[in-house]
Amino acid sequence: MKSKMLFSVLLIFFKIFISQGQNFKPSKEKLYQSMTGEVHILTLFVDTQNNYWEDDEKEYYKKQLAKSQNWLVEEAEFYEQELEFNNETFFVDNYETIYLEKVRRGDYPKRTIAKVMDELGYTDLDDFLKRNYFDFKVQKLKLLLFVKSLDRSHAYNSFSNSDLDISVVYCQHSNGMVTDHYVISHEVLHQFGAWDLYHGQSQTLKNAEKAKEIFPNSIMANTFFNKNLNVDELTAWRVGWHYEMGDEYMDFDPAKSRGKPTANEKYKRKSKTGKSDGIKFDLKNLRRKKKEEKEKSNN
Numbered sequence: 001m002k003s004k005m006l007f008s009v010l011l012i013f014f015k016i017f018i019s020q021g022q023n024f025k026p027s028k029e030k031l032y033q034s035m036t037g038e039v040h041i042l043t044l045f046v047d048t049q050n051n052y053w054e055d056d057e058k059e060y061y062k063k064q065l066a067k068s069q070n071w072l073v074e075e076a077e078f079y080e081q082e083l084e085f086n087n088e089t090f091f092v093d094n095y096e097t098i099y100l101e102k103v104r105r106g107d108y109p110k111r112t113i114a115k116v117m118d119e120l121g122y123t124d125l126d127d128f129l130k131r132n133y134f135d136f137k138v139q140k141l142k143l144l145l146f147v148k149s150l151d152r153s154h155a156y157n158s159f160s161n162s163d164l165d166i167s168v169v170y171c172q173h174s175n176g177m178v179t180d181h182y183v184i185s186h187e188v189l190h191q192f193g194a195w196d197l198y199h200g201q202s203q204t205l206k207n208a209e210k211a212k213e214i215f216p217n218s219i220m221a222n223t224f225f226n227k228n229l230n231v232d233e234l235t236a237w238r239v240g241w242h243y244e245m246g247d248e249y250m251d252f253d254p255a256k257s258r259g260k261p262t263a264n265e266k267y268k269r270k271s272k273t274g275k276s277d278g279i280k281f282d283l284k285n286l287r288r289k290k291k292e293e294k295e296k297s298n299n
Ligand SMILES: [Zn+2]
Pocket: 186, 190, 196
């Protein structure tokens, strides 16, 4: 009897342990959820005081979003992960257009979310979750805003707060560079903890060059001129598609580039040596496999 009870307790512990290992990864800001299983997406178009959406433009972005989601599902499959986007969870019509006077780079995310909820007729985010029967503790929700604005034509950033990630994709046709499914995928990956790998705030020039060498087709590097992009193994590790940390990964921690200590470094090291994550992945084999597949499809 006693041993049976002990077994049940151990089983519960084991389950919690496993589910945390698979679903959550610590980072310095929050526990990012892994980009696996069912992900609920609320997508809204935002008119601003500067510009508004035309129907044909909205159609274009809806198609790009679908393309982006298909692409991400395929990339996840490559890492043997199941991923499914659910765009129809909420009572709010997905792709509804709302009006926000301004959405600027660097806006405080909680304030943007509050404004969005207000526009949708909810008191706040909690009210939205409650009235949509959404349990944030067990379900994953991401908010994607397509903003028509006079801000930089391809300015995009993603924010995190403890409740929900929002991604803002600024869309502007004027200079001929159209936001495509790769740009959307890049932003969605950020929402699950992916790091930018191009030279800028997140990477020094030296690091960016190194990233280009190791991950030449990374979606998190420059997406504009490369049309043969993939989710590189570092990004895959960040979003929870594998748990085998490469020796060089931590070199690309944006916190390092800014000269700050990396709070999650200790954890990552532990997860490399410990057996906590349970998933064994042969990355070298994977790299080769991917190359072979590419060659096959080129022939
Ligand atoms: Zn980025």
